[in-house]
Amino acid sequence: MSWLDRLGSSVPKTKAEEAEVDDGKERSAPGLASLFAALRADGRHTVLDFGPAEGRRLRLLGRFARQVRFAALVPHPPRGTELTAALGGLEPDPGRRFDVVLVWDLFDRLDDGERHEVVERIVDVTAAGARLYAVVESSDAVSTRPIRTELLELDRVRDEPVGPPEPARPQLLPAQMERLLAPFEVVSGVSLRSGLREYVAWRPV
Amino acid sequence: MWKKEEEQATTTGVAATTPQAPRSSGSEGVRGAVIGPSISIKGDVTGSEDLLIRGEVDGSVSLGDHAVGVGAEGRVIADIVGRVITVEGQVEGNLEAREQIVLRGTAKVRGDIKAPRVVLEDGATFRGLVDMGTPDVKKESDTSGSKKANGVSEGSARKDEAAPEGAVAKASSAVDTSGATSKKSGDDDSSKGSSARASSAK
Numbered sequence: 001m002s003w004l005d006r007l008g009s010s011v012p013k014t015k016a017e018e019a020e021v022d023d024g025k026e027r028s029a030p031g032l033a034s035l036f037a038a039l040r041a042d043g044r045h046t047v048l049d050f051g052p053a054e055g056r057r058l059r060l061l062g063r064f065a066r067q068v069r070f071a072a073l074v075p076h077p078p079r080g081t082e083l084t085a086a087l088g089g090l091e092p093d094p095g096r097r098f099d100v101v102l103v104w105d106l107f108d109r110l111d112d113g114e115r116h117e118v119v120e121r122i123v124d125v126t127a128a129g130a131r132l133y134a135v136v137e138s139s140d141a142v143s144t145r146p147i148r149t150e151l152l153e154l155d156r157v158r159d160e161p162v163g164p165p166e167p168a169r170p171q172l173l174p175a176q177m178e179r180l181l182a183p184f185e186v187v188s189g190v191s192l193r194s195g196l197r198e199y200v201a202w203r204p205v
Numbered sequence: 206m207w208k209k210e211e212e213q214a215t216t217t218g219v220a221a222t223t224p225q226a227p228r229s230s231g232s233e234g235v236r237g238a239v240i241g242p243s244i245s246i247k248g249d250v251t252g253s254e255d256l257l258i259r260g261e262v263d264g265s266v267s268l269g270d271h272a273v274g275v276g277a278e279g280r281v282i283a284d285i286v287g288r289v290i291t292v293e294g295q296v297e298g299n300l301e302a303r304e305q306i307v308l309r310g311t312a313k314v315r316g317d318i319k320a321p322r323v324v325l326e327d328g329a330t331f332r333g334l335v336d337m338g339t340p341d342v343k344k345e346s347d348t349s350g351s352k353k354a355n356g357v358s359e360g361s362a363r364k365d366e367a368a369p370e371g372a373v374a375k376a377s378s379a380v381d382t383s384g385a386t387s388k389k390s391g392d393d394d395s396s397k398g399s400s401a402r403a404s405s406a407k
Contacts, residue, residue, distance in 0.1 A: 043337070053325055053331035053332065053335070054325060055324065055325035055326060055329070058335060062337060066336065066338065068334070068335045069333065070331060070333065072332045091334075092334070093334070
């Protein structure tokens with residue numbers, strides 16, 4: 001590329017650099033992209049999305065899924081018995097099991113016992129071979145705000161802090177995440193410059 | 206001259222006999238019966254024409270091959286079955302449509318929805334399962350490809366261009382293409398063809 005071409009334009013980034021660019025609220029989601037890349041675009045998947053129902057999200061997920069359950073538990077999950085009741089309602093059609101689970105940043109909003117309760121429920125309602133996506137804080141922030149994540153494209157999201165700051169919970173380290181997600185196996189963990197870490201996990205057949 | 210007089214008389218006659226139709230809420234295009242905002246029905250609603258619910262229904266709504274609309278003021282605690290279902294108000298129950306379900310920006314729906322085409326407008330609140338049917342069901346398709354317009358996005362069982370062979374790209378440019386388009390003549394709480402077996406009413 002000649003110097004004339006570069007004038008006034010940014011130097012092309014490598015994929016790794018692009019993944020780490022913090023575009024403010026909008027960011028790359030390489031972990032999410034890798035999850036979608038592993039799915040069949042045949043409309044036969046059954047998705048459990050812990051996020052809110054949104055038109056664009058449904059349109060994107062509709063490329064892969066016949067069924068999508070929107071749990072709407074993030075960005076403000078219920079706690080205690082209300083969480084238990086909400087988890088009880090997460091059912092696919094009878095005879096089916098979810099094979100894609102999008103947890104988003106739910107784990108950062110819950111206590112340890114509640115996290116395990118969520119994973120146990122996910123295990124109950126997923127099939128062998130299911131894939132799971134979650135994102136957690138990877139910085140030592142003192143406080144955090146719940147994040148509403150808008151799915152812009154299969155590899156790009158917009159994170160919007162919503163609500164007042166909350167005291168940050170102890171960071172979930174990679175080893176802790178691996179134990180938490182068992183029997184799902186973590187297949188990738190991507191640290192983003194935005195201070196988040198994406199996990200993609202797979203439930204062995 | 207006689208033509209003008211006749212025209213005047215006709216116009217006057219029309220004005221005198223036809224009350225001005227109140228503009229229905231965004232579920233407009235649903236012609237047929239209307240459950241007005243002051244009406245509350247507890248029971249099963251069935252019929253053979255379109256229905257716009259602007260009041261309250263607690264029970265079930267089954268209109269098979271017709272359009273069902275829930276207006277912004279509508280409150281429904283019932284499963285709804287229709288050809289096309291458009292929601293602007295509140296629904297607690299399952300929705301099943303033969304063609305399309307549209308949740309407008311003011312919709313608040315809790316339940317499962319099942320239709321080949323589902324549209325969620327920005328602002329719609331929904332919690333439940335979306336079932337878009339089997340991907341190999343043949344449906345009408347339009348050629349513009351799925352697109353987002355005015356904050357409206359949709360999901361469907363139809364696949365985009367990257368789909369494997371055999372899938373058909375489905376598109377909907379707007380939600381307004383569904384259902385009937387003529388305005389209703391007015392709030393009509395007891396139109397022919399619809400029946401509401403109400404066990405009680407306020």
